[in-house]
Amino acid sequence: MSRKGQIPEPTSRFYIVKCPECDNDTQIVFGWSTIVVKCDVCEKPLLKPTGGKAEILGEIVSELD
Numbered sequence: 001m002s003r004k005g006q007i008p009e010p011t012s013r014f015y016i017v018k019c020p021e022c023d024n025d026t027q028i029v030f031g032w033s034t035i036v037v038k039c040d041v042c043e044k045p046l047l048k049p050t051g052g053k054a055e056i057l058g059e060i061v062s063e064l065d
Ligand SMILES: [Zn+2]
Pocket: 019, 020, 021, 022, 023, 024, 039, 040, 041, 042, 043, 044
């Protein structure tokens, strides 16, 4: 874990992700989330925290700024 005085990329980035399991395509996730985000409908994980930018497990429908 290295946290030096490095300027990170913008952190206010949200995505609308489509759940591959139930086709719920209205789920908004934070791209830098530090917690697992689950689908509201079927609770399938849609995002996995990595310590930096999170790994999005579903299909990205659109990006929000
Ligand atoms: Zn789902």
